[in-house]
Amino acid sequence: MPELDPLATKLDLATRPRRNRKAEWSRRLVREHELSVNDLIWPIFLVEGAGKTEKIASMPGVERFSVDVAVREAEAAAKLGIPALALFPNTDPALRDANGSEALNEKNLVCRATRAIKREVPEIGIITDVALDPYTSHGHDGILRGDEIVNDATVGMLVAQALNQARAGADIIAPSDMMDGRVGAIRAALDAEGFENVQIMAYAAKYASAFYGPFREAVGSNVTLAGDKRTYQMDPANSDEALREVALDLEEGADMLIVKPGLPYLDILARVKENTGAPTFVYQVSGEYSMIMAAAQNGWLDGERAMMESLIAFKRAGADGVLTYFAPRVAKRLREGF
Numbered sequence: 001m002p003e004l005d006p007l008a009t010k011l012d013l014a015t016r017p018r019r020n021r022k023a024e025w026s027r028r029l030v031r032e033h034e035l036s037v038n039d040l041i042w043p044i045f046l047v048e049g050a051g052k053t054e055k056i057a058s059m060p061g062v063e064r065f066s067v068d069v070a071v072r073e074a075e076a077a078a079k080l081g082i083p084a085l086a087l088f089p090n091t092d093p094a095l096r097d098a099n100g101s102e103a104l105n106e107k108n109l110v111c112r113a114t115r116a117i118k119r120e121v122p123e124i125g126i127i128t129d130v131a132l133d134p135y136t137s138h139g140h141d142g143i144l145r146g147d148e149i150v151n152d153a154t155v156g157m158l159v160a161q162a163l164n165q166a167r168a169g170a171d172i173i174a175p176s177d178m179m180d181g182r183v184g185a186i187r188a189a190l191d192a193e194g195f196e197n198v199q200i201m202a203y204a205a206k207y208a209s210a211f212y213g214p215f216r217e218a219v220g221s222n223v224t225l226a227g228d229k230r231t232y233q234m235d236p237a238n239s240d241e242a243l244r245e246v247a248l249d250l251e252e253g254a255d256m257l258i259v260k261p262g263l264p265y266l267d268i269l270a271r272v273k274e275n276t277g278a279p280t281f282v283y284q285v286s287g288e289y290s291m292i293m294a295a296a297q298n299g300w301l302d303g304e305r306a307m308m309e310s311l312i313a314f315k316r317a318g319a320d321g322v323l324t325y326f327a328p329r330v331a332k333r334l335r336e337g338f
Ligand code: PBG
Pocket: 129, 130, 131, 132, 133, 141, 176, 177, 211, 212, 213, 214, 215, 216, 229, 284, 285, 286, 287
């Protein structure tokens, strides 16, 4: 028996997939997907006051901005080439009530920020969120009667909220409430008031997720939320249902779709994009952001690489763009050319 030297093994292989990975120039050459600054939407949080930034304990590196600070941040984001911002208010608890009526106040935080940013930085797109949770005393996205979030009366409020935002200058209305029929109702109301060019980016497949936890601290609905959102947000066990939801929103007039959360739902993102061919966005939600940040802060993973890897994963799965709290950091990194 000849001595076997495993280190002398030679294989006769016609195909060696590793050849194309041998150097960075070659990896770049065969790369299938690319992340660009054009893919980024930056969600920001708003708070009352002037010259104010407020840390959010569960979202290291994310702050709430007063309107004047938000304008400066919008300017910086536009300079970086970020196409659009998504605005979320932390409403004064004194202004929250059972029906979320502050959502209809033409001088609410979101409307003031929208007007100020559109005046000073008109080149950046403004996306406003349609849902009542930052405004309700119970933290739900709709109107609570007994223990039910009632659909149709909520849609009435959402339509009024959307109009209020469009009048303030919002470019894209983004209903995140998951009520039935709201996209069609909002589209009709916008058109009737001459806002036919205001786009609708529908949170079409939005799941009842634990990953929204830090966001609720950011907008202050963590203290108010009674129960959970499982009677209106989707069951994480469902996939075909997401296709029915997105088909309905498209029929009702949605211009763009959102799948949310992101990484745990890449399969949904891929199916939605493949089935609809519509502009499809994914929301890398607060909990996903915070997990990466927390692990990085503990030295458990390389935060920078985890951030970039999560974003290219969205592109690979078919996303046309990503709502991410990492947006400015990614934009700076892309600008540096790596
Ligand atoms: C509320 C809304 C939520 C998010 C965006 N809009 C939270 C929720 O549905 O409870 C979550 C975003 C995030 O976690 O980053 N309509």
